[in-house]
Amino acid sequence: MSQTVDRALSILPLLARGPADLGQVADELGVHKSTALRLLRTLHEHGLVHRQQDQRYRLGARLFALAQEAVENLDVREIAHPYLAALNERIGHTVHLAVYEEGEVVYIDKVESRYPVRMYSRIGKPVAITVAAVAKLLLADLPEPERRAVAAKLDYPPYTPRSTPNAAAFLKELATVREQGWATDLGGHEESINCVGAPIRGADGRVVAAMSVSAPNVVVTAEELLTLLPQVRRTAEAISREYSGTAPTKDNG
Amino acid sequence: MSQTVDRALSILPLLARGPADLGQVADELGVHKSTALRLLRTLHEHGLVHRQQDQRYRLGARLFALAQEAVENLDVREIAHPYLAALNERIGHTVHLAVYEEGEVVYIDKVESRYPVRMYSRIGKPVAITVAAVAKLLLADLPEPERRAVAAKLDYPPYTPRSTPNAAAFLKELATVREQGWATDLGGHEESINCVGAPIRGADGRVVAAMSVSAPNVVVTAEELLTLLPQVRRTAEAISREYSGTAPTKDNG
DNA sequence: ATGAGCGTTGCACATCACGCAACGCCCACG
DNA sequence: CGTGGGCGTTGCGTGATGTGCAACGCTCAT
Numbered sequence: 001m002s003q004t005v006d007r008a009l010s011i012l013p014l015l016a017r018g019p020a021d022l023g024q025v026a027d028e029l030g031v032h033k034s035t036a037l038r039l040l041r042t043l044h045e046h047g048l049v050h051r052q053q054d055q056r057y058r059l060g061a062r063l064f065a066l067a068q069e070a071v072e073n074l075d076v077r078e079i080a081h082p083y084l085a086a087l088n089e090r091i092g093h094t095v096h097l098a099v100y101e102e103g104e105v106v107y108i109d110k111v112e113s114r115y116p117v118r119m120y121s122r123i124g125k126p127v128a129i130t131v132a133a134v135a136k137l138l139l140a141d142l143p144e145p146e147r148r149a150v151a152a153k154l155d156y157p158p159y160t161p162r163s164t165p166n167a168a169a170f171l172k173e174l175a176t177v178r179e180q181g182w183a184t185d186l187g188g189h190e191e192s193i194n195c196v197g198a199p200i201r202g203a204d205g206r207v208v209a210a211m212s213v214s215a216p217n218v219v220v221t222a223e224e225l226l227t228l229l230p231q232v233r234r235t236a237e238a239i240s241r242e243y244s245g246t247a248p249t250k251d252n253g
Numbered sequence: 254m255s256q257t258v259d260r261a262l263s264i265l266p267l268l269a270r271g272p273a274d275l276g277q278v279a280d281e282l283g284v285h286k287s288t289a290l291r292l293l294r295t296l297h298e299h300g301l302v303h304r305q306q307d308q309r310y311r312l313g314a315r316l317f318a319l320a321q322e323a324v325e326n327l328d329v330r331e332i333a334h335p336y337l338a339a340l341n342e343r344i345g346h347t348v349h350l351a352v353y354e355e356g357e358v359v360y361i362d363k364v365e366s367r368y369p370v371r372m373y374s375r376i377g378k379p380v381a382i383t384v385a386a387v388a389k390l391l392l393a394d395l396p397e398p399e400r401r402a403v404a405a406k407l408d409y410p411p412y413t414p415r416s417t418p419n420a421a422a423f424l425k426e427l428a429t430v431r432e433q434g435w436a437t438d439l440g441g442h443e444e445s446i447n448c449v450g451a452p453i454r455g456a457d458g459r460v461v462a463a464m465s466v467s468a469p470n471v472v473v474t475a476e477e478l479l480t481l482l483p484q485v486r487r488t489a490e491a492i493s494r495e496y497s498g499t500a501p502t503k504d505n506g
Numbered sequence: 507a508t509g510a511g512c513g514t515t516g517c518a519c520a521t522c523a524c525g526c527a528a529c530g531c532c533c534a535c536g
Numbered sequence: 537c538g539t540g541g542g543c544g545t546t547g548c549g550t551g552a553t554g555t556g557c558a559a560c561g562c563t564c565a566t
Contacts, residue, residue, distance in 0.1 A: 002295040003553065004523065008258040009299040016322035022544060032525045037545070042255045046262040050354055055544075059323035061354040067320040069269035070312035101303055101314040256522065257554065275513060285556045290514070308513075508566085515560075522554075529546075536539080 007031060008039040012059065015049065019056040074099070076209045077108045080200065080239045084111045084211065087235045091228055093215040096197075098127070099208070100138035103150060105129050108209075130156050130164045131188035133197030134210035140178040141199065141207035147174065162187045182233060184226070185212075192217040194225050198236035203244035211236055260284060261292040265312065268302065272309040327352070329462045330361045333453065333492045337364045337464065340488045344481055346468040349450075351380070352461070353391035356403060358382050361462075383409050383417045384441035386450030387463035393431040394452065394460035400427065415440045435486060437479070438465075445470040447478050451489035456497035464489055 007029055014020065014028055026036035040057055043049040047062030071077065077097060084095045088111040097109035105127045129135040139147060151167045151174070164170045177183040185195040197212030213232055215225055260282055267273065267281055279289035293310055296302035300315030324330065330350060337348045341364040350362035358380045382388040392400060404420045404427070417423045430436040438448040450465030466485055468478055 001291050001298070002257060002261070004255060004257040005261040005292060005295040006298070008255070008261070009295065009301065012299075012319055016319050016326070018326050023542090033544075034526085034546080035524060038254050038523075039258060042258040042262065045254070045259070046265075047355065048262065058326070059319060061357045061359050063316065063320045063323055064359055065357075066265055066269050066312060067316045070316055073269070073271050073311070102300065104314045104318075106314050106317055258523095276511090286513075287515080287557085288555060291554075510563105510565090512563080513561090515558105517557090519555085519557105520551105520553105522552095524550085524552075526548090526550105527546105529544105531543080531545095532541105533543100534539100534541090536537105 004039075007035075008043060011036075011039060011043060012048065015057055015059050019052065019054075019058040021056045025057065071108055074108055076200065076239075076243060079243050080209065080211065081109060081111075083235050083239050084109060087213070087231065088112075091213065091231065093213050093219075093225075093228075096134060096195075096212045096214065098132075098134040098138065098210050098212075100135075100142075103153075105132065105135045105138055107134075128157075128159065128189040130154055130170055131159065131185050133183040133185040133195040133212040136174060136177045136183040136185075137197050137199045137210035138207060140174040140183070147171070159189050160187055160191045164188065182229060183210075183212075184222075186222050187217075194220075194222045196225055196229050196232055198229075198233045199240075200236050200243060201240045208243065209239075211239070257292070260288075261296060264289075264292060264296060265301065268310055268312050272305065272307075272311040274309045278310065324361055327361055329453065329492075329496060332496050333462065333464065334362055334364075336488050336492045336495075337362060340466070340484065341365075344466065344484065346466050346472075346478075346481075349387060349448075349465045349467065350453075351385075351387040351391065351463050351465075353388075353395075356406075358385065358388045358391055360387075381410075381412065381442040383407055383423055384412065384438050386436040386438040386448040386465045389427060389430045389436040389438075390450050390452045390463035391460060393427040393436070400424070412442050413440055413444045417441065435482060436463075436465075437475075439475050440470075447473075447475045449478055449482050449485055451482075451486045452493075453489050453496060454493045461496065462492075464492070 010029060011025060014025065020028075022033055022036055022040070025040065026033045029036055029039075040049060044051060044057075044060070047060045047065075049057050050060035051057055076099065080097050084097060088095045095111045096107055098105055098107045107127065127135060129139070139150060142150065148171065151170050154167065154170070156164055156166050156170070158165070164173060182196065182198045184197070185193075187194060193214055193216055195212045195214040197210055199207040200209040200211060202208045211232065213225070213228060263282060264278055267278065273281075275286055275289055275293070278293065279286045282289055282292075293302060297304060297310075297313070300313045300318075302310050303313035304310055329352065333350050337350060341348045348364045349360055351358055351360045360380065380388060382392070392403060395403065401424065404423050407420065407423070409417055409419050409423070411418070417426060435449065435451045437450070438446075440447060446467055446469055448465045448467040450463055452460040453462040453464060455461045464485065466478070466481055
């Protein structure tokens with residue numbers, strides 16, 4: 001809507017592909033060098049863009065700071081974390097929390113066996129949206145038209161023989177997930193990794209986040225992992241209750 | 254330099270503090286609601302801002318994607334990683350890689366004992382710049398005036414009794430680090446954690462990154478950790494050689 | 507029913523971002 | 537050592553574009 005801002009923001013994904021000099025930026029934007037310079041300067045002042053010694057521009061550190069703060073302020077995450085940690089304490093495996101946002105599924109928390117480490121390692125990276133248990137849970141709850149639209153637009157990479165092959169299979173899987181209220185990923189992303197997940201719902205019943213437990217084949221078989229499902233679902237429900245305000249937390253009005 | 258872009262970008266840190274509605278954004282920017290709306294819309298189209306059900310705005314997922322891609326494209330990181338992994342293989346402890354950028358020090362890679370996990374957990378967060386070994390190494394190499402300026406502007410939080418207390422002590426420590434070519438953090442951030450680090454230099458001798466090895470007291474004493482220093486320095490030097498093009502890597506002109 | 511508070515829209519004005527052209531600088535080449 | 541091309545940079549006049557205003561519609565609480 002705003003031409004200037006639009007152009008400026010278009011520079012970011014451009015630089016995400018790698019450093020570029022003024023001329024390249026101007027060319028790719030289709031504007032005069034002086035215009036590109038002014039935009040880059042503004043981005044630079046805000047720390048979103050950094051200029052290296054060879055004068056080329058690349059994305060700046062402030063970007064990390066923003067991403068960091070953004071994820072810290074997600075209230076689902078804040079509420080869910082102690083539950084995830086407790087579950088992890090009991091069963092030992094890796095626990096994930098993820099949200100859906102405009103076509104993307106991102107992990108917003110992770111608890112590893114030893115101590116809490118947030119899984120920023122995956123944040124922003126295209127999560128295996130066609131196979132991950134959390135992705136299925138989040139997409140299964142979308143309104144029908146959006147669900148179909150998203151499913152149609154996706155790629156279906158054959159990570160393993162058990163990966164979701166196409167949109168039809170995916171939509172069918174989503175229907176199942178929607179019905180049963182939980183999801184799995186049995187070797188669909190990495191041959192030897194299985195996951196079981198459950199949805200976290202807001203007060204209106206809509207799925208606001210999803211959690212999952214992952215473990216490699218060598219530690220527990222898929223069957224054994226499935227025996228943990230009740231615990232996972234109970235945890236997800238407990239989080240849902242607190243998130244929607246029905247739980248006995250602190251005071252409430 | 255560009256008013257419109259400047260205003261738009263000012264929204265980001267504002268939203269990083271938490272979700273806000275249109276009125277709040279307009280107020281804090283000091284512009285009319287309609288102006289704020291247009292800016293937010295543009296940010297939204299680029300995925301940097303997300304609108305939640307209650308109509309309030311918060312930072313969007315694309316931000317993570319950008320931060321992710323940005324860190325993946327840092328060439329120091331790419332070159333250093335195999336060396337860090339190899340060192341970690343030998344000594345078992347956590348290995349970090351960090352860079353300095355306009356007043357901030359950020360971790361750009363991390364190798365844990367079991368398998369490589371990048372430490373985005375810290376990326377962008379204010380690293381304990383006054384005590385971390387990597388921070389000392391990076392700041393020690395700054396030109397005198399900038400070093401003094403940065404040191405003067407910093408806060409010196411007393412994480413532990415051994416934390417750097419003030420600018421004078423910090424500058425003195427930096428002088429030592431600069432002279433000896435390596436740095437430590439002995440319980441300056443967390444009482445029980447020690448680190449030793451060494452600088453990675455470019456072709457011109459300037460420090461472009463810093464690496465460190467960290468281990469808790471309970472595993473190895475500070476003295477034992479220091480015996481690893483030669484290995485750390487050798488690794489850093491090897492990375493420096495390859496980075497600056499003096500190493501026998503692939504072909505070279 | 508009523509009004510307050512919010513986001514949204516269309517519009518007229520002038521601000522502000524635009525492209526141009528000229529400059530200075532650093533290298534690479536003759 | 538001179539010369540030219542390529543790069544980032546600057547100042548400026550023009551008009552496209554971002555701006556604030558006022559009016560509208562909506563939801564929610566009273």
